[in-house]
Amino acid sequence: MDVNDSIQPVQATVSIVIPVHNGGERFRQCLASLEQWAALAQEIIIVVDGGTDQSWQWAKASGAKVLRFPSAGGPARARNAGAQMASGDILFFMDADVTLHTDTLQQIVDIFGKQPNLAALIGSYDDAPGESNFLSQYKNLFHHYTHQLAHEEASTFWGACGAIRRSIFLEIGGFDERFRYPSVEDIELGYRLKRAGHQIQLCKTVQVKHLKRWEPLSLLKAEFFYRALPWSELIWRDRQFVNDLNLKTSSRISLILAYSILVTFAFGLLWPSVFSVTLAFTLAFLCINGSVYQFFYQQRGFLFALCVIPWHWLYFIYGGLAFAMGTVRYHWFSRMGNTAHLPTIARL
Known part of the structure; x- marks a missing residue:
């Protein structure tokens, strides 16, 4: 027998890095899942980003x-600090409001072990969100649906459940710390990884459970100011009009239809005959998103799927508004020669 046949490949070591700011009960559940399922990790590094609760003691x-930082500086800074402390080959970034599955870490180790050229991977939320209210179920299930249908060759990174080779993370400069609040710092990192020629894989079976509770105001604020608006500027800065995730062709058509419904309905209040056009646009909108509503029907039943429709329509309305505002803002600042402004939007 050749001596090389008896040599087993060295298993990559994993450092888990978690930023937390006033994590509360959800953070305690996160810690409980780590205690139960993180035996494969070489180390767990928790960066307490300011806050007033007992997160650092827990x-x-x-x-x-x-x-522990005395005041908040954002998850980008916290994750970078954790990465500097880490000694593992792989950095696995988690949010403080998610919990592991039994096989999350084992899958990460196996995937990197089998693919030496893989720079990073991202996972997915599972289909059983931790909070039971409608908006939390809708938002987190929609995220699960989007990732499960996306291309496995990813174009972005994801800080809630994302792993990256530590050497590459440090080489590329980590997260942009100008993002002072949870925003699109992970997407921006993914764009830089792709520009540098690195491979990112969406591994749909690598899943975590999201525990966050969404309410109308918190959802709209986060979606508009912290995600859609800065992401729109990021798209223009990096010219990343990728046909995947939330930027699929069907989503772009849905945005046009959503605004067509809104405009023709407004005209219909003055000229009722226009309502027939509104109806046509509405039917087209429902048809092109039929698979979305079918998914929610299978997951939570008819009434739940029915309640999803207006929120899904609103999603395109505020997403379109954010893209328009982000486009104007980006080109305005670019014309004035200021190209370093983008992350400041996340401070709103």
Whole structure:
């Protein structure tokens, strides 16, 4: 027997990095899942990004390595600080309001072990969100649906459930710390990875459970100011009009139809005959998104799927408005020669 046949490949080591700011009960559930399912990790590093609750004490009591900032500077800074402390080959970034599945870490180790050229991977939320209210179920299930149908060759990174080779992370400069609040710092990192020629894979079976509770105001604020608006500027900056995830062709057509419904309905209030056009646009909107509503019907039943429709329509309305505002803002600042403004939007 050749001596090389008896040599087993060295298993990559994993460092889990979690930023937390006033994590509350959800963070305690996150820690409980780590205690139960993170045996494969070489180390767990928790970066307490300011805050006024007991998150840092809970982190200390868990046995994790803990770094504490006296005031909040954002998850980008916190993750970078955790990465500097880490010693593992792979950095696995988690949010403080998610919990592991039994096989999450094992899958990550196996995937990187089998693909030496893979720079990073991202996973998905599962189909059983932790909060039971409608908006939390809708938002997190919609995220699950979007990732499950996306291309496996990803074009972005994801900080809630994303792993990256530590050497590449440090080489590329980590997250942009000008993002001072949870925003699109992970997407921006993914764009830089792709520009540098690195491979990112969406692994749909690598899943975590999201525990966040969404309410109307918190959802709209986060979606509009912290995601859609800065992402729109990022798209223009990097010219990343990728036909995937939330930027699919069907989504772009749906945006046009959503505004067509809104405009023709407004005209219909003055000229009722226009309502027939509104109806036509509405039917087209429902048809092109039929698979979305079918998914929600299978997951939660008819009434739930029915309630999804107006929120899904609103999603395109505020998304379109954010893209228009982001486009104007980007080109205005570009004309004035200021190209370093983009992350400041996340401070709104």
